[in-house]
Amino acid sequence: MTDRGTAKNSHRLYYGEKLIDYEVVRKANSRKLRIKVHPDQRVVVTAPMDTTQAFIQSSVNKKAGWIWQHVQDFAKQKSDVLPKRYISGETQFYLGRRYVLKITADDQRPEAVKLYRGKLNVNLSLEQLETQERAAKVKSLLDNWYQQKAKAVFYERLLAMLPKTDWVKGTPAFRLLSMKKQWGSCSTQGNLVLNPHLVKAPKECIDYVILHELCHIAEYNHSEQFWRLLTQVMPQWKALKTQLDSMAELYLNE
Numbered sequence: 001m002t003d004r005g006t007a008k009n010s011h012r013l014y015y016g017e018k019l020i021d022y023e024v025v026r027k028a029n030s031r032k033l034r035i036k037v038h039p040d041q042r043v044v045v046t047a048p049m050d051t052t053q054a055f056i057q058s059s060v061n062k063k064a065g066w067i068w069q070h071v072q073d074f075a076k077q078k079s080d081v082l083p084k085r086y087i088s089g090e091t092q093f094y095l096g097r098r099y100v101l102k103i104t105a106d107d108q109r110p111e112a113v114k115l116y117r118g119k120l121n122v123n124l125s126l127e128q129l130e131t132q133e134r135a136a137k138v139k140s141l142l143d144n145w146y147q148q149k150a151k152a153v154f155y156e157r158l159l160a161m162l163p164k165t166d167w168v169k170g171t172p173a174f175r176l177l178s179m180k181k182q183w184g185s186c187s188t189q190g191n192l193v194l195n196p197h198l199v200k201a202p203k204e205c206i207d208y209v210i211l212h213e214l215c216h217i218a219e220y221n222h223s224e225q226f227w228r229l230l231t232q233v234m235p236q237w238k239a240l241k242t243q244l245d246s247m248a249e250l251y252l253n254e
């Protein structure tokens with residue numbers, strides 16, 4: 001059966017006065033109706049082949065509030081992905097939490113980054129720096145701080161994950177490399193490379209990336225055996241991967 005006329009399958013729902021577009025995808029192998037809001041704010045309804053549009057419409061109407069909230073949340077996240085200016089009031093992630101940045105200029109104290117009372121404090125010793133120089137200085141202090149934290153946290157998580165991976169002999173070496181599209185990699189020699197930006201994510205997501213790379217020591221590819229092994233040592237990996245992917249733009253923003 002072809003359905004040229006409805007190929008785009010775009011529909012609309014109202015939440016109060018707000019108009020939300022949604023797509024319908026009918027699938028032979030889907031058994032019940034599912035509504036998903038994607039990070040790019042697309043609303044997609046997956047339904048069994050024989051579901052009527054009237055039933056779909058009434059289902060999305062019932063969940064209109066929930067859908068609207070999710071669209072708003074993703075829209076807000078997106079608007080947060082602005083170029084960083086490295087000024088007080090901006091936020092920085094660390095281990096899945098968001099911290100407000102507080103820049104001080106105090107010659108009496110060392111130039112340093114410190115997590116203190118829920119804020120990420122950066123102290124500069126030179127107050128007379130121009131705005132641009134100042135931002136560059138704050139960025140370099142923060143980069144350093146993240147590198148140090150990443151080294152310590154990744155090492156701790158690697159040690160915590162090793163008991164699950166009995167095919168790994170000894171403690172693999174890892175190095176940090178800032179990457180735009182990857183959280184980690186593993187060489188044929190079994191050396192890991194981890195993205196320092198990953199330290200902005202919750203610990204469980206860090207564990208997922210480390211376990212993923214450790215599984216490559218046994219299976220150097222993304223074969224079925226690889227995914228089976230990963231599922232064995234971390235049954236919930238898919239949810240963690242989705243969580244990490246949905247935040248990637250924010251964690252990689254610098």
Ligand SMILES: [Zn+2]
Pocket residue numbers: 212216221222
């Ligand atoms: Zn992989």
